[in-house]
Ligand SMILES: *[C@@H]1O[C@H](CO)[C@@H](O)[C@H](O)[C@H]1NC(C)=O
């Protein structure tokens with residue numbers, strides 16, 4: 001680009017401003033703390049260690065280890081829904097495996113978790129033709145009376161349409177055929193579809209599964225009853241059946257279904273968050289927390305949601321141990337119990353540990369798949385973000401340097417809201433919701449090479465942040 005006098009004078013002005021700020025001697029990061037320039041230099045000295053971690057995870061002895069561990073775990077235990085015997089077995093399995101791996105301070109922290117069981121369930125179309133539908137009851141749903149509920153169907157596309165047609169809903173089974181916009185938006189139909197239908201007198205509700213793609217698979221998930229509204233049975237149906245009933249209804253065809261659900265909620269169960277550490281050498285009380293959730297839905301293998309997050313959080317510690325590294329602060333892997341009912345295990349962990357919140361340096365969660373990593377989503381102050389950007393540069397050898405907005409994760413949100421910097425793994429997740437909460441969530445979704453890369457990202461970030469001279473600024 002050729003010279004342009006307007007830009008030049010603008011640049012002179014900006015340069016003068018910077019000079020004035022510097023002359024006033026106002027340090028960017030407070031006088032008692034290191035300045036960003038010094039911290040950048042400190043971080044750049046970790047390039048060799050980052051390379052060693054990447055090498056071990058991607059090319060070396062640990063190649064495919066997180067995948068193999070996850071495969072053995074999910075093939076042995078299978079899925080593990082909150083409150084189930086399978087979740088108990090999963091916790092025992094992980095406790096033993098983490099101990100056997102030689103990690104430190106492996107222990108279980110007691111929590112109370114929801115215990116919902118789906119029982120026998122079925123949905124049969126009786127009119128206009130006999131057709132058995134694939135359904136999955138939604139977590140926390142009540143069951144139907146024995147023999148089921150037989151009723152006519154009202155198909156709606158949205159909550160707005162339901163309100164408009166409220167007088168037609170009484171005594172009916174409301175079928176939501178809402179289009180998939182995004183998980184964050186569309187999941188509202190799963191979360192509160194039953195209570196909205198009950199409010200206008202429906203006897204049950206069925207939601208189109210919250211997924212952008214379907215091969216006739218129902219995708220379950222937790223739902224919440226509003227207090228003060230009758231609790232009606234609710235389940236998800238496939239995209240295909242929802243669209244078919246919408247077509248039938250638009251032709252004026254009367255649809256009658258029989259819905260039978262044996263679902264019930266049992267008393268809360270005893271469970272545990274599972275913890276393993278590499279204890280810090282200088283500030284053992286200060287913590288970088290890496291996590292995924294150990295519970296899953298009661299379908300498929302829970303390999304993707306969230307076996308992958310569990311496996312890379314464990315693997316990150318193994319990689320650092322294998323290299324004989326010990327950061328200044330403690331690295332703590334936490335495998336949460338009962339995320340699916342709404343972050344229940346993590347909420348109790350927060351209550352149990354928030355007294356030490358000033359010692360939490362960074363909280364990390366991977367719960368959006370362990371596909372090819374693209375970057376890290378981060379929530380924290382501008383100062384912390386500037387430091388994290390430097391840390392991400394260490395991942396240039398595998399091209400995962402991007403630091404994005406909005407760290408997320410049901411299990412770490414409370415910490416981030418309370419001001420602790422938080423990070424989540426962003427991967428090539430365009431197919432995540434194809435498999436989410438369905439029979440399709442199996443090891444077949446996972447790829448060893450992608451998991452190697454995720455493990456490397458997780459380990460490099462956690463290790464370097466835990467070893468810096470200073471904690472991330474809030
Ligand atoms: C890791 O997995 C990849 C892809 O399946 C395979 O090509 C490679 O041989 C595996 N490496 C080891 C050490 O098993």
Ligand SMILES: *[C@@H]1O[C@H](CO)[C@@H](O)[C@H](O)[C@H]1NC(C)=O
Nearest residue numbers: 124125126127128129130131
């Ligand atoms: C539908 O199935 C029921 C038994 O479940 C049977 O009695 C009825 O005749 C069938 N209707 C048609 C139209 O096939």
Ligand SMILES: *[C@@H]1O[C@H](CO)[C@@H](O)[C@H](O)[C@H]1NC(C)=O
Nearest residue numbers: 284285352353354355356359
């Ligand atoms: C808080 O930190 C102190 C000092 O490390 C430790 O002794 C104590 O167990 C911690 N409390 C909790 C609830 O983690």
Ligand SMILES: *[C@@H]1O[C@H](CO)[C@@H](O)[C@H](O)[C@H]1NC(C)=O
Nearest residue numbers: 373374375398399400401402
């Ligand atoms: C590195 O990542 C960027 C952004 O994800 C991508 O556009 C680019 O093709 C990648 N380069 C290599 C060498 O993989």
Ligand SMILES: [Zn+2]
Nearest residue numbers: 305306339367
């Ligand atoms: Zn999850």
